[in-house]
Amino acid sequence: xxxxxxxxxxxxxxxxxxxxxxxxxxxxxxxxxxxxxxxxxxxxxxxxxxxxxxxxxxxxxxxxxxxxxxxxxxxxxxxxxxxxxxxxxxxxxxxxxxxxxxxxxxxxxxxxxxxxxxxxxxxxxxxxxxxxxxxxxxxxxxxxxxxxxxxxxxxxxxxxxxxxxxxxxxxxxxxxxxxxxxxxxxxxxxxxxxxxxxxxxxxxxxxxxxxxxxxxxxxxxxxxxxxxxxxxxxxxxxxxxxxxxxxxxxxxxxxxxxxxxxxxxxxxxxxxxxxxxxxxxxxxxxxxxxxxxxxxxxxxxxxxxxxxxxxxxxxxxxxxxxxxxxxxxxxxxxxxxxxxxxxxxxxxxxxxxxxxxxxxxxxxxxxxxxxxxxxxxxxxxxxxx
Numbered sequence: 001x002x003x004x005x006x007x008x009x010x011x012x013x014x015x016x017x018x019x020x021x022x023x024x025x026x027x028x029x030x031x032x033x034x035x036x037x038x039x040x041x042x043x044x045x046x047x048x049x050x051x052x053x054x055x056x057x058x059x060x061x062x063x064x065x066x067x068x069x070x071x072x073x074x075x076x077x078x079x080x081x082x083x084x085x086x087x088x089x090x091x092x093x094x095x096x097x098x099x100x101x102x103x104x105x106x107x108x109x110x111x112x113x114x115x116x117x118x119x120x121x122x123x124x125x126x127x128x129x130x131x132x133x134x135x136x137x138x139x140x141x142x143x144x145x146x147x148x149x150x151x152x153x154x155x156x157x158x159x160x161x162x163x164x165x166x167x168x169x170x171x172x173x174x175x176x177x178x179x180x181x182x183x184x185x186x187x188x189x190x191x192x193x194x195x196x197x198x199x200x201x202x203x204x205x206x207x208x209x210x211x212x213x214x215x216x217x218x219x220x221x222x223x224x225x226x227x228x229x230x231x232x233x234x235x236x237x238x239x240x241x242x243x244x245x246x247x248x249x250x251x252x253x254x255x256x257x258x259x260x261x262x263x264x265x266x267x268x269x270x271x272x273x274x275x276x277x278x279x280x281x282x283x284x285x286x287x288x289x290x291x292x293x294x295x296x297x298x299x300x301x302x303x304x305x306x307x308x309x310x311x312x313x314x315x316x317x318x319x320x321x322x323x324x325x326x327x328x329x330x331x332x333x334x335x336x337x338x339x340x341x342x343x344x345x346x347x348x349x350x351x352x353x354x355x356x357x358x359x360x361x362x363x364x365x366x367x368x369x370x371x372x373x374x375x376x377x378x379x380x381x382x383x384x385x
Contacts, residue, residue, distance in 0.1 A: 063239040076104040080097075086124070108205075108206040109205070110211050132176055134209065137191055168213055309365060340355060
């Protein structure tokens with residue numbers, strides 16, 4: 001009984017050994033690269049690659065997270081790159097930065113707002129003080145003909161004593177103009193200027209239309225990295241890409257957290273004392289009261305019955321156009337097609353959605369489904385603004 005089992009075991013062992021050798025000879029090793037995306041450092045710092053590049057060129061690079069760190073920065077031998085949002089910058093801070101540049105520093109900033117001919121200013125305090133204007137470039141909204149591939153319009157810069165031009169990938173939708181002819185040099189694409197440098201006192205100010213060419217995904221393209229080095233060579237570079245001004249509460253929370261905790265406890269005690277019952281306990285309210293959702297639905301039904309569908313839809317359309325005029329100076333002077341194109345750029349919504357939302361309203365009453373669909377389309381467009 002045991003000998004047949006022994007032969008079966010030997011046969012199975014030989015078969016397994018032969019199969020393993022065959023598979024080992026036929027197997028082809030390979031390597032698989034798994035892309036896990038950018039590291040946390042890259043996600044937290046869009047200009048990390050630019051910092052590494054400048055350090056490789058021998059420059060000292062630092063970065064600040066707020067304007068309070070700039071008070072101790074000496075002007076001479078330093079470059080300050082304002083690459084973040086400056087919408088909360090005060091006039092006093094703008095004057096301080098210009099005085100810093102006038103004393104010998106190099107200030108590089110990104111133009112943030114379009115020039116408005118009617119008001120004679122833009123919403124960018126620094127850009128207005130430098131007396132440079134930003135506008136849309138010529139033909140920025142012209143569609144590409146069908147079947148024709150869009151070719152990149154690179155910005156060129158010719159440097160003294162160097163024959164070949166350097167090429168950069170600025171956003172060509174915007175254009176810098178110099179009405180007072182103050183710029184010492186500029187870099188231009190086919191139809192627009194995207195970089196200008198102005199001397200100010202003992203220092204200089206460089207204005208660019210955008211800084212995306214120096215972010216991690218674009219710094220290695222064309223001559224983008226070289227331009228960053230060329231503009232800041234021989235200086236210590238400080239990058240500021242989070243320039244939101246702290247409000248009063250944020251400063252209190254940073255420097256006096258214990259005081260805020262004590263004030264919160266005192267306020268809670270005062271509310272508790274004021275809320276103590278001074279009489280018999282009232283019986284609980286009846287659960288038959290209407291809920292807030294029911295009140296809102298009843299109000300909406302009343303407005304719909306009294307004013308009709310078109311008045312409600314027109315109110316939403318007027319709200320969208322009013323917001324567009326605030327976001328895009330001169331919007332009201334555009335014709336309907338140009339207004340839709342401007343809304344397409346501002347909201348990143350397709351033209352079909354915009355035309356459906358802002359087109360003429362039907363004369364006859366819409367069905368409930370069509371009315372809900374039209375309201376949803378208008379709300380999507382308004383929220384995107």
